[in-house]
Amino acid sequence: MPSDRPSRNDPWYVRYTLIALTLGTVGLLILLPLVNLFVQAFAEGATAYWNSLFHNADTRHSIFLTLMVAPVSVALNTVFGVAAAWAIARFRFPGRAILTTLIDLPFSVSPVVVGLLFVVLLGSKTPLGGWLLEHDYRVIFAPPGIVLVTMFVTFPFVARELIPIFEAVGSEEEIAARSLGATGWQMFWRITVPNIKWGLLYGIILCNARAMGEFGAVAVVSGKIGGRTDTMPLQVQKLWEGQSNADTASAFALASVLTLLSLATLFIKVGIERKFRDERTKIE
């Protein structure tokens, strides 16, 4: 504790200055814009807020599309994340370090570039995209393309959360289960999954937040067709650029829904972190 260690204590004026600067920074940079958003969104009352969200068919569809795209991408990335973490944390093989870096790669690619990658691969003028179109399968300017780019940008989340947890938990219990005769899947469902459940949930939540909020990559592949390929963030932009006051009000309302989602994500995240700490202290 700081008070017990006088030589670690800073003079009071340093302390107060730094606390004031911290509160000022977080207040101006983060809190004020958030408060501004909610004040604007609810400026005309709750009924107007509701109408802004659900009276416009395009806005309704954007909510629906986001609620379809995010779970599909998150589910596929979760299966991948568990498999990748299992391979990387439990076994040693040549190229393991490279594989770990490759998994992180999508985080460093600009969202616009992600969109372009898939247009270059699957656009209507490319061999593969042309072939798919001949078979009546539209990827670019359609929901499948949106799912693909969303999967790309959220690719590392689950694997990245799970690898250190797998390593921390260790494989003793799994080895014991095997030597007692459990099949591979029995061991997986009864030992592995319970051991990693909080980390898994954490990864899924972060993955989902990013999936629902992705903008740049979706903007490139979706073609921004109102009522068909606009996700919530894209619809926010369209409404914001719209001229009427009603559009602006809808932009704030829709943005506030996305913000509530990210606030809920953070809330759950803090809860899981606390749970994590409790369980660890219990083990120790």
Place this chain on the structure above:
Amino acid sequence: MSTVNRRVLPGFGLSLGYTMFYLSLLVLIPLAACFWKAAELSWADFWEAVATPRAIAAYRLTFTASITAAAVNVVLGLIVAWTLVRYEFPGKRLVDALVDIPFALPTAVAGMIYANVYMPNGWLGQFLVPLGIEAAFSRTGIVVVLIFTGFPFVVRTVQPVLEDLDAETEEAAGVLGANRWQTFRRVILPSLIPPTLTGFTLAFARAVGEYGSVVFISPNTPGTEIAPMLILALHLESAQRESAASEAAAIAVVLLVASFTLLILINLLERWSQRHAQ
């Protein structure tokens, strides 16, 4: 351990095989396709595409705005991390949780609110615009919104190092007669340099690729285009002008090479930080 584990634990082939399959399909093949597309251009055409005055202006703006924002993030991040680790004050846990908001908030929402707050009639704009500070629809605005999106990086890389700092070394310095500032400069600061550099590079790398928030606050006039905006503009032009598609791919390759270099740098910095911590 490796061979023992493979004999005892199941699923090595399945999990590694699926990982490689999924990684190739979703990440490696699309990346290869982009390089392939850019390779349709001859070297001369490639250079011409990536070095047009418009492209160079975009790289320059991307680079300067990102580096400025990351530098500001270092200053703010060190102050906030220090305060959160060392001091007690009301609302500390709330502040700690709020630091992560820029990671969780969709970038489009961030861009929109920032534009709204700094507009001439916005909450901050009404005071700043009369002073000549126009942060909405300007280059300043691009930097401001990049400060927001990169804010958590330095805080979150420095915070754990500060928490693990050995109290005894610091006390010894104090007992041996160093004043507080000397202790900070000679004892504390050296161990903060690796995580700060890591945080700076992470914030910079994030800013270089950022699009969603910037597009809302950029004036969208010639000369205020960041590199990702240029790629999108060329991509849209390609409907009328076939060669624009290859040019977009060429500039995307430049951006990809830049971000891969940064990724390697970040890996090296993280390894250095870990060694430094031990």
